Amino acid sequence: MAAQVHLYDTTLRDGMQGEGMSLSAGEKLRVVHALDELGVALIEAGFPSSNPKEEELFRLLAGETLEQAEIAAFGMTRRRDAAAADDPALALLADCFAPVCTLVGKTWRLHLEKVTRVDPEENLRMIADTVAFLCTNGKRVIYDAEHFFDGYRDDDAYALGCLRAALDAGAENVTLCDTNGSSLPDEVAEATARVVDELGALGQIGIHAHDDAGCGVANSLAAVAAGAHLVQGTVNGYGERCGNANLVSILPNLQLKRGFDCVPAERIGRLTETSHLVDEICNVTPGPNAPYVGKNAFAHKGGLHVAGVVSDARTFEHVDPAAVGNDRTLLISELSGRGTVQARAKRTGVALESAGASRVVDEVKRLEHEGYQFEAADGSFDLLIRKETGDYEPLFRLESFRVIVEKHEDGKVGTEATIKIWVEGQRYVRTAEGNGPVHALDRALRDAIGQTYPHLRDIELVNFKVRILDERKGTGAVTRVLLDASDGTDTWGTIGVSENVIEASWEALVDSLEAGMLPARAEHRRARVPERTGK
Numbered sequence: 001m002a003a004q005v006h007l008y009d010t011t012l013r014d015g016m017q018g019e020g021m022s023l024s025a026g027e028k029l030r031v032v033h034a035l036d037e038l039g040v041a042l043i044e045a046g047f048p049s050s051n052p053k054e055e056e057l058f059r060l061l062a063g064e065t066l067e068q069a070e071i072a073a074f075g076m077t078r079r080r081d082a083a084a085a086d087d088p089a090l091a092l093l094a095d096c097f098a099p100v101c102t103l104v105g106k107t108w109r110l111h112l113e114k115v116t117r118v119d120p121e122e123n124l125r126m127i128a129d130t131v132a133f134l135c136t137n138g139k140r141v142i143y144d145a146e147h148f149f150d151g152y153r154d155d156d157a158y159a160l161g162c163l164r165a166a167l168d169a170g171a172e173n174v175t176l177c178d179t180n181g182s183s184l185p186d187e188v189a190e191a192t193a194r195v196v197d198e199l200g201a202l203g204q205i206g207i208h209a210h211d212d213a214g215c216g217v218a219n220s221l222a223a224v225a226a227g228a229h230l231v232q233g234t235v236n237g238y239g240e241r242c243g244n245a246n247l248v249s250i251l252p253n254l255q256l257k258r259g260f261d262c263v264p265a266e267r268i269g270r271l272t273e274t275s276h277l278v279d280e281i282c283n284v285t286p287g288p289n290a291p292y293v294g295k296n297a298f299a300h301k302g303g304l305h306v307a308g309v310v311s312d313a314r315t316f317e318h319v320d321p322a323a324v325g326n327d328r329t330l331l332i333s334e335l336s337g338r339g340t341v342q343a344r345a346k347r348t349g350v351a352l353e354s355a356g357a358s359r360v361v362d363e364v365k366r367l368e369h370e371g372y373q374f375e376a377a378d379g380s381f382d383l384l385i386r387k388e389t390g391d392y393e394p395l396f397r398l399e400s401f402r403v404i405v406e407k408h409e410d411g412k413v414g415t416e417a418t419i420k421i422w423v424e425g426q427r428y429v430r431t432a433e434g435n436g437p438v439h440a441l442d443r444a445l446r447d448a449i450g451q452t453y454p455h456l457r458d459i460e461l462v463n464f465k466v467r468i469l470d471e472r473k474g475t476g477a478v479t480r481v482l483l484d485a486s487d488g489t490d491t492w493g494t495i496g497v498s499e500n501v502i503e504a505s506w507e508a509l510v511d512s513l514e515a516g517m518l519p520a521r522a523e524h525r526r527a528r529v530p531e532r533t534g535k
């Protein structure tokens with residue numbers, strides 16, 4: 001059996017330090033599920049603090065069932081001169097549902113002297129105490145040795161002493177952090193080999209690299225070659241400064257090229273889809289040149305290359321694109337396969353024969369060319385399948401809508417929307433105000449059809465993302481709108497694309513309500529009703 005390397009994702013904590021990164025609790029939950037489906041072993045959710053956003057995330061996570069992944073909560077070693085048991089932040093960690101706690105602590109004397117002014121001996125006690133406290137409370141502990149490689153270059157005996165303190169106190173893993181991203185692969189290899197040699201019998205060794213020197217992935221691989229069995233990183237290498245080590249590159253390198261078991265073999269084909277989905281959730285355009293998952297990663301231009309690839313792909317391709325869910329054609333999508341479409345249809349309760357699935361695939365390709373992306377728009381995709389099978393019934397027929405934005409002398413901006421629609425043979429004309437065009441349209445539309453479909457009241461718009469696509473269109477840019485809607489249990493994404501931002505928003509808005517009214521979701525909601533009405 002192949003040796004195991006555990007992937008530890010820190011997108012939701014360290015990755016969120018990157019510029020412009022901010023996710024709601026609901027979006028974080030979608031990332032967790034995507035990583036779980038990929039087969040990642042550990043997902044760090046952040047610090048279970050009492051701030052409302054973190055509290056909501058941990059509350060949501062506590063109620064989720066994951067197939068594969070375990071959740072890790074993140075915290076720090078106790079304060080100096082105070083027992084771990086008296087530290088309120090550690091009490092939160094001990095009380096939270098997560099089975100694994102990751103603790104970050106110092107290992108570099110320079111930091112102790114210049115930054116925290118903690119006595120080196122007290123630092124060792126802080127590490128041991130905190131680890132022991134959490135172990136006593138039934139947690140499995142990972143110790144993240146901050147600035148380990150800098151500390152090791154400065155005073156190797158002390159840096160190793162910090163690791164030993166954590167392992168002796170019961171930590172199951174010590175992870176060597178290249179917090180500044182300053183190290184090079186040969187340094188990482190040498191230091192990791194020494195740690196494995198001296199402490200490997202006491203616990204597992206991990207690596208947490210950053211990409212400041214462009215070596216985040218290389219350093220992670222070097223550490224694994226030297227005996228590390230856990231790799232921390234983020235999806236697509238998100239993170240502060242130059243980013244964290246990119247798990248999307250590390251995974252296929254370890255699994256396909258080095259034969260390690262990181263995720264179940266049948267899951268690695270989800271890599272491209274997962275990478276793009278997380279990009280879409282974070283409102284980042286997927287990098288076309290990203291290794292393994294970029295749309296150019298296997299796109300061959302030169303005539304000689306193309307001929308070579310056609311006769312034998314090995315002549316110009318380092319791995320089979322299908323192994324990571326990518327494609328050598330220009331259009332890539334998780335949906336490029338009929339099998340995927342059929343699986344999705346089945347999940348939403350629709351029988352789709354293979355000719356129908358092929359038509360959906362063709363339609364997806366056509367829409368992608370116009371600027372649609374269905375990775376994060378599962379709600380719109382469900383509707384697309386139903387349009388193909390004839391199971392689709394529009395909620396209403398639009399006669400017209402109009403939006404007025406009025407700016408006043410005092411600087412205030414007002415928005416008003418009027419819609420005229422037909423529902424079951426009845427004409428409704430409704431006007432509503434809102435704090436923006438989409439809000440006003442949403443209110444007017446719900447007012448008009450809420451009478452006929454009271455379930456719509458449970459559905460809320462939770463996110464609105466706009467991106468301007470300037471690709472390949474000579475005439476003016478195209479706007480893509482992604483909406484997330486939620487009924488408190490499920491969250492689904494929908495998409496609209498148009499040269500006009502209001503039209504794109506309208507399309508996504510209508511999809512979000514129609515997708516929310518699909519039988520599978522509506523039944524799910526009905527099943528919850530008694531529980532919700534009971535006080």
Ligand SMILES: [Zn+2]
Nearest residue numbers: 014179208210
């Ligand atoms: Zn970090």
